[in-house]
Amino acid sequence: MSETGTETGPGTGTVPVAERPSGVIHDIGYRHYDGPRHGRGHAFAALTLNSLRGVFGLGRTARSKIMPFLLFGVMMLPAVVSIAVMAILKERALPYPAYAVTMQAVLAVFLAAQSPYLVAPDLRFRVLPLYMSRPTTALDYVAAKLTAMTLALFILIGAPLTLLFAGELLVDLPGPPHTGDYLAAMGTAVIYAVLLAAIGVALASFTPRRGLGVASVIAVYLLSSAVSAVLVGLLMSTSRDAAATWAWLINPFFLVDAVQNWLFGVEPHNDGGYPPDLGGPVAAALVVAITGLCVSALVLRYRKAAAS
Template identity: 45%
Template sequence: MSEPTTPTTPTGQIHDIGYRHYDGPRLGARYIARSLFVDTLRGTFGLGRSARSKIMPFVLAAVLVLPTIAIGIVTSYFKLTTLPLGYTSYAFSFQVVITIFLGAQAPAAMSRDLRFRVAPLYFSRPLSRQQYVRAKYAGMTTALFILVGVPITLLFVGAWLADLPFDEQWPDYLRSMAGAAVLALVLAGIGLVVAAMTPRRGLGVAAVVGVLLVLSGIQATVRAMAEEFGNDTFAGYAGLISPFTLVDGIMSGPLGAESVMATPPQGVLMATVYCLVAVLLVVGSYAALVRRYGKALS
């Protein structure tokens, strides 16, 4: 009986290809959350993405910015004593443009992570669901605040160049910027929650735009009916239905701005209700997003 022969060729070999252990600093969850915030903010304007992704946000931003330049030129040329369109009513006048921007960008911020199943990879690192949601929420809120705040600031600059009284323009400008911050918080919460309900971006765009337009339509109809029947109290509360009139009610109440509604909220009680509803919307949106991403991992 012959002895078994040993193989002449090796069955395996270890190669040293130069990999080394990482000895640098471990930046942790805060750095990840900050990077996620910056990525969300840049992504809403198409930065860091394809050229086609930049078209929609920058066109919508131009639609908001260009009228302010025209208003400044007209005010200066004709020596007007007031701006043709006030600061506090600017966002309300262009609410359709803001709605389209939110509808186009909110799904890009939320749906992709769900569609490509990337969300579990974030949470495999030292990043909690709460930190993930806060980073996304802050990124979208900042983008909306920039979108609304830049045209209002340009409107203020135009009034200043037209030699309008500074002491009359400054308070309204501050009120409008505070209103822009509140509007950005409320709209970002609603848009992200609706967008996170589906991983399909097309459905998310239609859902976000549809929800905001339907709410605005219902608000206008209910308020018109209440005014027709002479019920000013109910007409005042009708502003709670739409986020745009909700923020307008806050601006005309606690902030003391001029309302764009024919029947604005009156009294301390109604102003308090408007503020509470805005707070509940922001907190509720945050809680809904945290819950949604809890389900995404299960």
């Protein structure tokens, strides 16, 4: 470069330094968004719907649809068989309030398999700050994930119950239809869905690895059901039947069944029944306490994760 503010180029002549362009702005096609801006409510609804679709594998790969739809088919199978039995024998095959307890293993596997999908990828790839930049908050995120899993579990329980009730109406069994039992079972399905969703999503949220999330949910279910069964067996073998009725409440499925027995007056679906008098209110209080504890843990977990 010369002292007069010019630069000698490789070609002919010189180019004044002051006249050289310092940068170029390229138009690559982005346009400013001038449409309506929806608030937190729309973001919450969109996240909930997307999460619910993902739980059933919709919008994902074909392999992701195998497990949820297979388990959904297994849940529907007893209802189909019961309708066939009703049509042939003209008698009721499977009580509505017993459906969820009878199929608890399938529900546990579904919860274990699908809960980590809702939370593990976001934790693993550290995209939570993007969700919560605006307008979604940690509470909105947790509520959306819990709502999605609750709806998925309610569909899993409510669909076969509704099919079974429709079959009973079509078969036209002797006597009035069991509408009360059906409504009681559907109301209890809401309690099952809320409690199981809170437990499953909370357990899965503590690890970004989906495999570990699946293992943690399965381990808690197996441990609670095994401890409950062993305690019931030991207590009943020593003629402590009253204490054995409390041991059933360790299993979350029998815990909700005890609430169903108390709220709707249906028969208990275990071998020894549930504690009389205070058993129902205590079971309901435990459901509320466990759900609240899991939700609180989720909120604290995601506030910390969003800030990191």
